[in-house]
Amino acid sequence: MSNPLIYSVVPIEFRLDLKDPFIFCAHHIDHYPKGNADLGPATPALNKEYNMYYGETVPGFPEHPHTGFETITLVEQGYVDHFDSLGNAGRYTEGDVQWLTTGNGVEHCEMFPLLHEDRENPFELFQIWFNSSPEQKKQPADYRMFWREQIPHVFESDPEDRKSDIRVISGAFKHTDAIPRPPHSWAAAAENKVNIYLITLAPEAELTIPATTATSNRFCYFYEGKTLDVEDQTIDFKHLVELKADADIHLKSGLLESRILWLEGEPINAPVAMRGPFVLNSNEELDAAFRRYRETHFGEWPWPSPAPVFEKVQPRFATYNGGERKEFPEQL
Template sequence: MANDVIYNITPIEFRLDLKDPFLFTAHHVDHFPAANENMGPAFEPTKEEPYRMYYGDVVPGFPEHPHTGFETITLVERGFVDHFDSLGNGGRYAAGDVQWLSTGNGIEHCEMFPLLHQDKPNTFELFQIWFNSSAEQKKQDPAYKMMWREHIPHVAIEDHYGNQTDIRVISGEFNGTEAISRPLHSWAAAKENKVNIYLMTLDANAEITVPATTSTSTRFAYFYQGTTLGVAGELVHYRHLVELQPDVEIHLKAGDAEARILWLEGEPIGEPVAMRGPFVLNTDQELNDAFRRYRATHFGDWPWSSSAPVFKREQPRFASYNGGVEKEFPEQA
């Protein structure tokens, strides 16, 4: 490629294949219709309004399943998610919220996507980033943290022409504005690892310059909404992933429509990766041992009445911790 700042540009349908410390990101977009009485879709999908049930039968989503050895960072753009896990924790989160789950030495959880509106469509969109852990972090107990939309820091930037850019700082910092702290046993928790995750919204024709990071970092920009985006002088089209040189400033310019970008960068962990389904460890032997341990223990008892539970339709957003003993609501966080 003629532009030395851009390493690759890749069209994206669903999965973004990334590099250390990131594993991959799934971008879910579903045009769910109005809900039935059971918080499932009232109508079948159409070519114009497609959606997936994933592994759900009544409510779409991912019923009870295990993870170990990495983190899931779930950024909801539209819709609702109900979380339940084998620690006895649960919660409901929604558009603008982020859940950061460290799976550590093993956890079972489910993520269901209840459709709450019976009088209008339930359009759904989220990113789930699979983010690796170091060998030491893989041994720690699992834990999760909610980052409520009311508390996620924003950086507002105005260009020379008065066009606005909004940057939600999910991890790391941008121009001195720091994110909410990450879970303790996360590669992203240490400032020296420079794990910066942003959701950027640029007005039509807005321009912004993203500061350089370290020369050893991984750096990606995923342009997921808009028409075109100028990236370091190269024209990029909607739903393309751009791998970028990390140690230079990157100039971005939106086209004739609002542009939205998921920005990912961070220092690599630099350890071997052995991945099999929902387990991410360092060697095949560790994977074999983890699967044997899971078959014997299921990473703890599943305390819920079904493998795909959901909360009542009227349940407000909340999270519970410490085996469900402590409850947190956005206004109390």
């Protein structure tokens, strides 16, 4: 790259390959049709018609295990019904974020009920696979919901009064802090500088992202719009840009509104051994984790099926402590 602040620009179809402490990010988009009474598609799904259709009736990912890392799920469109082997469950939707630390093992399912029978059910989410430190991989699994009503927004205007909206998912943007992350997350400690933003720029709006540490890894994913100027280099829609971290980065939207996923953080600097849904530090640890999973399934699955969903009328909510505590965002 001729620009010393831009290390690489990569076109993206589905998966964003990232660097420590991030593992990768999947950008899921599916154009689901009208739903039926069973919350599945009113018209039968053809083979491989959708990216995320692993359930028999309802789209989504039935019961499956994870250990050793974190999933950060940011929903842009559609609904997610969550169930896990900790006995927790919930429903979340557009603008909400779920942060799950899988620690020493958990099973969960993520189903995408099609609630609307009178119109199509477009679906879009980001799921970031985020690594854990060796010590955090040994801790109990945990999760936290970041409801859209709670997520801080920073609104800025450029000299021409063109607007930018920065949703602060993790870390801080200038003097605005994010909601606390789960306690056994690499992102929970401020010194790790794990900043995750969802940025919306009005047409031709300009915004400067402040520098972070020289040792951090930093990425800008331009996922909606026409063009985006990054340090005066024009970037096309659906491209991932790796950037110098210890420099201010100037952004300017093209003629259409631009949306950006911004990721940066200090590396964990530990070996990574990954096999399917398990992320540990060595092949020996992976072998031991798979043996433990075969013996224990990371706890009993307390739900009536591998792919449960809630009734259509269920509002957004989450449970914690094995279902003992319920949380409804409208009541917060």
